[in-house]
Amino acid sequence: MKPSQSFLSEIISDDQYNCSICPRDCNADRNSTTSGYCNSSKGFDIASICIHKGEEPVIGGDVGICNVFFSGCNLQCIFCQNKQISSNSDRTFRSSITLEEVIEKICNCLDQGCHAVGFVSPSHMIPQMLRIINALHKIGRKPVIVYNTNAYDKVEVLKQLEGLIDVYLPDLKYSQSNPATELSDAPDYVDVANCAIREMFRQKGTPLHLDESGRAISGLIIRHLVLPGYIENSKGVLRYISENLSPRIHISLMSQYYPMDSVARHPDLNRVLRKDEYDEIVHEMEYLGMENGWVQELESSRVYLPDFKLKQPFKDENKLNLIPN
Numbered sequence: 001m002k003p004s005q006s007f008l009s010e011i012i013s014d015d016q017y018n019c020s021i022c023p024r025d026c027n028a029d030r031n032s033t034t035s036g037y038c039n040s041s042k043g044f045d046i047a048s049i050c051i052h053k054g055e056e057p058v059i060g061g062d063v064g065i066c067n068v069f070f071s072g073c074n075l076q077c078i079f080c081q082n083k084q085i086s087s088n089s090d091r092t093f094r095s096s097i098t099l100e101e102v103i104e105k106i107c108n109c110l111d112q113g114c115h116a117v118g119f120v121s122p123s124h125m126i127p128q129m130l131r132i133i134n135a136l137h138k139i140g141r142k143p144v145i146v147y148n149t150n151a152y153d154k155v156e157v158l159k160q161l162e163g164l165i166d167v168y169l170p171d172l173k174y175s176q177s178n179p180a181t182e183l184s185d186a187p188d189y190v191d192v193a194n195c196a197i198r199e200m201f202r203q204k205g206t207p208l209h210l211d212e213s214g215r216a217i218s219g220l221i222i223r224h225l226v227l228p229g230y231i232e233n234s235k236g237v238l239r240y241i242s243e244n245l246s247p248r249i250h251i252s253l254m255s256q257y258y259p260m261d262s263v264a265r266h267p268d269l270n271r272v273l274r275k276d277e278y279d280e281i282v283h284e285m286e287y288l289g290m291e292n293g294w295v296q297e298l299e300s301s302r303v304y305l306p307d308f309k310l311k312q313p314f315k316d317e318n319k320l321n322l323i324p325n
């Protein structure tokens, strides 16, 4: 199903008044540069467009994916590993670029062999994402489109993306409302994200379709970052997926958590994940019969920390250590 023209013209119109694109429902005027929870304008606030190899092997393939990292976010997780660019109060990485510049940068990555374009933290930037996809299609570029989201998305918006998104890559963060409130300022996260993931599952189901080179061209992969001290939360996430969707869904179980300065005083989050904690979650996955996907080696925490001051924000990313489950 393709998105309806009326929705598309509405969502990509130049006047973004009364923004309610995401579950925050701010009704903010996006013509202003500092409005709404996400503090975002209607421009292309993009922190980086670069080739990123540090993803699941099926996402990037040998060359890597062209990732478009939007600035700001509709969640403000206190432990965010991308805090440099996701903060809604710090506008250091908020330089707006033109659509033409965006397309030029993406085409540069595609010309280097990337087969896919990933939109990272797109939930507050869906009109901008749609303009980029439309512009790529107009010049005959049809890369695999990856929607890399925190899952704090509206179902009605996701329904309208059906047919445009090839691979959904949501991060299902919580099964408990306490950490969702305390850590991400989103008391309704569990309900909202579960509904969003159910809609992604309705669109894609369990099969992960690969091309002849083993790269994902359509499907759903659910990520989950295991947080130190929040083991029951992680078990609940896996149980939800197994019992309400399917144990055959592809899961990327991440251990790469690294304590940022912002959580130095937090009693649980001020350390890396212990091996026994991660092993317990891996065992839960096995107990639930979830065999599709990837687990991660524990040394991953520092490898994945980006520095968006650099042209290539991800260092050492060839040391990818996601391994098949």
Ligand code: SF4
Binding pocket: 019, 020, 021, 022, 023, 024, 025, 026, 027, 028, 035, 036, 037, 038, 039, 040, 074, 123, 124, 125
């Ligand atoms: S996208 Fe931004 S302004 Fe719009 S509802 Fe969400 S947080 Fe509010």
